[in-house]
Amino acid sequence: MSILKIGGATVNQTPLDWEGNLKNITNAIEEAKSQGIELLCFPELAITGYGSEDLFLSKWYPEKSLEQLKRLLPYTKDITICIGLPVRIGEILYNCTAVLEAEKVLGVMAKQFLAIDGVHYEFRWFSSWTAGKITTLDFFGESIPFGDIVFDKKGITYGFEICEDAWRGDLRPGYRLKDRQVNLIFNPSASHFAMGKSAHREELVTESSIALNATYFYVNLLGNEAGRMIFDGEILAAKDGKLLLKNPLLSFRPYQVRGFEFSKDAKSLEAIKSVHNKNEEFTAAVCLALFDYMRKSRSTGFVLSLSGGADSSSIATLVAEMVNRGFSELGLDAFLERARLKHEIPSEAPLKGVVKKILTTAYQGSENSSEDTLASARSLAESLGATFYDWKISEEVSSYTQKIEKAIGRQLTWDHDDIALQNIQARVRAPVIWMLANLNNALLLATSNRSEGDVGYATMDGDTSGSISPIAAVDKEFILQWLQWAEKSLGYTGLQKVNSLQPTAELRPREQHQTDEQDLMPYPVIVEIERLAIRDRRKPADIYLILKQELDISPVQLKKYIHKFFRLWSRNQWKRERLAPSFHLDDFNVDPKTWCRFPILSGGFTEELYELDQIDE
Template identity: 70%
Template sequence: MSTLKIACATVNQTPLDWEGNFDHIVQSIISAENQKVELLCFPELSITGYGSEDLFLSYWYPNKALKKLDELRPYCKAMTVAVGVPVRIDDKVYNCMAVIENTELKGFVAKQYMAIDGVHYEFRWFTPWEQGKVIDFDFFGSTVPLGDMIFEKNNFKYGFEICEDAWRGKDRPGYRLRDRSVEVIFNPSASHFAMGKSILREDLVKESSVELNATYVYANLLGNESGRMIFDGEIIVAGKGRILLKNELLSFEDYQLKTFDLEKDLSAYPEITSIHDKNEEFVKASSLALFDYLRKSKSKGFVLSLSGGADSSTIAILVAEMVRRGVEELGTTVFLKKLGLTYIPQTNNPIKEIVGQLLTTAYQASENSSFATFQSAKFLAESIGAVFLHWEIADEVKSYTEKIEKAIGRKLTWKNDDIALQNIQARTRSPIIWMLANLNNALLLSTSNRSEGDVGYTTMDGDTSGSISPIAAVDKFFVLQWLRWAENTLGYKGLKKVNSLQPTAELRPSENQQTDESDLMPYAVIVEIERLAIRDRRSPVDIFLILREELDIDKNLLKSYIRKFFTLWSRNQWKRERFAPSFHLDEFNIDPKTWCRFPILSGGYQEELKELDTY
């Protein structure tokens, strides 16, 4: 019986890090050689990194990638290696898999379908390849085939569906590969992480193995490659509708290698089942994203304005989990080395000690801050080992207020100047926390969440200030339940005080009893409206008709919530355009750079909202 030892390698790449990217690929090849692998597949665009964006449009960048491919050939002596690379032909760029066997380049397979939804804009950079077409390509003086090709190894025919190719239903290339009797189909991907997405991939791979009558092999990129998208490094092998191999996702390693002994008859292999938990996926992806962002930006740590509330507390825990998970997987020495730190822990609790080296927090009290939130912030910071600083901003707020009062010739009052008096407190906190970040050569972490971004419930140049906004792509309802999960499941007892507080901006005098939900609407309602409005792109009337059946809310109150959401959404697009970069973590987000483009100036749904009056 024919056998073939195959392997997939997931690699954590970075655009323009030619040396680092090349080394990750070579180390993977050496590891595969040591395990007697015969056919090794890397993910899509693994030489350059998927997130190279407009670099793909240049002439020099794809050409340099091909030179790196040529340099890779001598390392592929004892096996066949498939690696992702962009290829420019005249004025067009193609997303290709290059197949090297015994140091010889056998050919390129070009991607046939481009991802153009959500976070993907592939048509900006790449041209889809025509099915069935193969051309001759000049590779540094040698002629090699490029196009819609299949290959053979140890009497196994194999081919490729490159990422989006596999998601095109009955048009997918896999059916044409099946018609050509291909027995092994590789899917090299750069598929962004989203909570719950792994379930969809498992279903795709299992169903593909049946539909295409082939062993289906999936290999994804790994890590926070270039700032926003996170790749989970998923590797899956399926046969006859069963998962036969799956790796641990979201590794802190530079690469992972998984091998599989392929036989014509796969019935003897046991089926693998996996557990999917969105709370765990969120913390795992965020931890790796923070780690990669920190080391790739060559910063020395994080600074966080810790208010004692839910959002900043979530981010503090994510940093602590970054340290815990990174140290547990890599070991203390390697973890610190990858961050470029020479610090040597001095205690028996290196995780808490390293958190203290990497995370500095500050509680910035105004006259409207409460002792409860101060206690909450202090208790949490000390429980995880973070540096905790605190100061008053009353003098600065007073100085700004008195200057503007003198200039305009009147006193400011909460009755007439509510928004201005709230915002000046948030903005006053920004310069000094930025100063601390500069002094520490650290990244300032912004604390906005998606629900607040939807409606602009955030102060520009205040709480939006930051180098990176870790939770801007997740809603507040999720954040609140995740904090309770983190306290009980992850064991962060320092969250006890946080979880006992009702979310509030604490920008109005205490007698106003300000809460986020009284200013806006219940967060559970915002979640339902935003999913229909932003994810599903429904009209205000559609949303009302749907939620009228799903939510136990008075219809007039529901209409008022929908009016408020769309009015504030339209009014605050300019804020979303200026938010700090955020990680893509959920099935959708509101970042104009990656998922949701909306005009800064618009009619604000006025006609559409008037239609609500007819129901």
Template identity: 65%
Template sequence: MKPLKIACATVNQTPLDWEGNLSRILQALATAKVQGADLVCFPELAITGYGSEDLFLSYWYPQRALAQLALLIPHCKGITVAVGLPVRMADNVYNTVAVIENGILQGFVAKQFMAIDGVHYEFRWFTPWQAHEVISFEWEGEKIPFGDLTFQLNGVHYGFEICEDAWRGALRPGFRLKDRKVDLIFNPSASHFAMGKTILRKELIEESSSLFDCYYCYVNLLGNESGRMIFDGEILLAKEGNTLGRNQLLSFKDYQVMTFDLENKIQEFAPIQPKEWEFVRASSLGLFDYLRKSKSKGFVLSLSGGADSSTIAVLVAEMVKRGIEELGLDIFLEKLNLKFSPKTSDPEKEIVGELLTTAYQGTKNSSEDTFQSARKLAESLGAKFYSWTIDEEVNSYTQKIEKAIGRKLTWETDDITLQNIQARARSPIIWMLANLNQALLLSTSNRSEGDVGYTTMDGDTSGSISPIAAVDKHFLIHWLKWAEKELDRPGLAAVNNLTPTAELRPLEKTQTDEMDLMPYSLLVEIERLAIRDRRSPMDTYELLKAETNLEPRQLKGYIKKFFRLWSRNQWKRERLAPSFHLDEFNVDPKTWYRFPILSGGFEEELKHLDQL
């Protein structure tokens, strides 16, 4: 092989932002040229964005993508470019990579396997291509090779596995590429972020380079593209089972370019970070992209002083901190369309004050501890902080119902009703604040609450977006302790000294979340087996009885409670605000786990459990 310098370019794209998407590709391409690259590979569907959903099914959308490709080609003189886009032929749409060499379109490689698990529904939009098949595609008066192709550049023979293609074991195209004696395989991807996923990805790329005896190069999309999925922009190069290059994930920049000599030596290697770091980085990037792409002017948060709302407040502050560190103050403000000139030596806190407005909405059932926790955290972050009580509104609603039904409501007979009206009474006024600020209202529900419906519809679920709805409470409690120390957030000290509680019952009843539900450490284990692994109640019990110290009767009781609450509350999960996909699984029926709203509720399965 002759010397070859390759580049991977990750880009933060947005569906229907044709001008912006092309501009980011051109900027990355110009950078690759400056760095001396001979060949640059962009991610899967980089021209349109992966999250275009049913736009892919329209006739005009793939045609517009081809028109954008035509605009790109003249900029590819003196370099080879591989870029992803959808291509329609008759009634079928194909997920392809176009290869342009020195300003001439050489061909389209079509994806052979569709991702259909978890957050992916690719069979809805795309048709898989058949191995070995090559046809001619007529475009702009020319016949262009289309299908299962490989290419040559400077004596280097290269091909492609497009994202899911690489995850299909013995069926994957890489084996056929090896038979064709390729020297280099590119994997342009739109692979959603999940905490810890980078370790699996790195192992796959290393194993692939060894298995196929070639250089294996991976490049992923970047950013919160269209609302739910976050892409981490990972770039990897491996040879003979060793990683030669890796970038740092989850950049706030519009694009990143990483250039490699095609030599078997370590060139640049960013360390793999712990899950706690990944969580804060992905969440803060997700919030940043959501804020600027929705053209909103900030965030509003009902800050209770507890774990969930405090987590979200810190994530917003980290968004500001990390955005300024990576982009610089001026570009960060420009991207958010903030006309703002800091007046102190601490612009970070000033900007948090401009972007994040919080309110503590107390009742007679709220404690001084949670009020002080919320106030101190807001002050430490620089957020605006308001405080008011909603007892007047709660009493007004309660009195009207009591008059209508002709009796008093009591905690002995009307517990859930009296709890829920407090949560719901908080919603209208916090929405008013969001409307006044032209801001996004942040919902505070977490995944554990979503599992069992421990959340009030039109109350604490109210919001434009729910940043932590895909993360379990057990992890969040751990993360807050980590964040207090590792992120230097001393305002979390009071939060971390509190026991999680909804504070909806009278204080003398000593309400806590785990008393209402079960220990969070157990809830997350049941959830992983029942939802992630799709185990039955019986399987869940058999697997957990050897791992816990609980008496069989108590363990069965918790398992029955989980399955009954899960099936009873699907309608709530259908109505939760959009959330970021952050973990290996979530319970959002629009992105991961679909479950019938009406069902038999596992009653027969739970009867079998009782018979043990």
């Protein structure tokens, strides 16, 4: 019985960090050798990083990738490695996996189906390879097989489906690999993180092992590689419909290696079980994304305008949890080294000491701010160990207001100037908090969520200001329930005051009792309309007919909510175009640079909303 120890290596790469990327790869190879792994697969585009964007369009970038591939040859004396990189044949660029063995390149396999949905724009850079076609590549004077190739090691035949290839149903290359009696199929991927996606991948891998009559081995990239997309570093193996290997996801380490003993004749293999929790997945993803964004931007920490409300409090908690998880996995010294931080940390309280150095918060109260939110912000910051400041913005608001009143020759009033008087409070908070971020060489964290992005319920150059917007890709209803979960399941008791408050912007006079949902609509309703309008791309009339059956809302009120959503959505595209970069966390988002493109100027769904009004109630 022929046994081959195969392995997957996930790596946390960065575009243009040639030496760092190569070091992760070679360290992973040495780790694999120490585990006795004979055949090792790396993820898609592991040499360059998947998020290289228009660098792929240049001539020199793919050429340098081949030079990096050549530098890997000495590491393959006693191991076979499969690794992803861009390769240009003539004027056409392909997304490829190269197989290296005994200091030679055995061949290069090209991707046949390109991802073009959601966050993916692969057709901008790459071309699809034709099934069954084989040509040659000039690799520094040596002619190498290139195209739709299968390989052999110790009598075991193996081939590849590169990421999107596997998701094409009856068209997928795996069926042709099955016809060629391939025993082992690798899927090197750069599959972005989304809550719930790991469970779908497990289904793909286990079902593929049956449908393709082969052991199926999946390897994904790791980390916040280039800013927005997060990769969870998943490594999976399945045979006969049983999941046999799964690693811990979203690791803070630069690479992970997992091995698996493969045999064509092995029977009665024991399946493993995995658990999926949306809140845990969200937490792990944001924590790693914040860590990578901080260290890759060479920042020394984060600054946050902490209002005491749900959004800013969730972000503060996530930064503290980032430290907690990184500390637990790497240890204090390795955490600080990997984060490029050189802080003196008190030995008696190292965890809170790191949080204090990394996270600086400030409560910026106006005349309309309450003692409740101040107490909430202070209590949370102290419980987390964050640095906390408290100052008033009344003088700045008054100064701007008086200048405008003098210029236009009248006093501003809440009856006539509501939006202007609200927005100036949010805007004057931005310069001073930016100043603090500059002084600390830190990243300013913006606090908008997806529900606010939908309807423009955010002040441009105010609460939208920031270097990164960690929760802009998730809805407010999710954030509110996550805060309850974090208090109970993660033990953040400092969230008690936050969880007792009703969400409010606190921009109008207190006697008006302003709340977010009064300004907009109930957050659960926004979530349902958003799901149908943005994710499923349905028109207003269809949304009404669906939600009329699902929600306990009067038809008249439901129509008003749908009207308001589409009116505000189309009016505020310009705001979404200017939001700080955000992490992709859900199965969709409203970031026009990564998922949802919409015209800045439009007719605002006038005819579609008229059609809605004609439906009998």
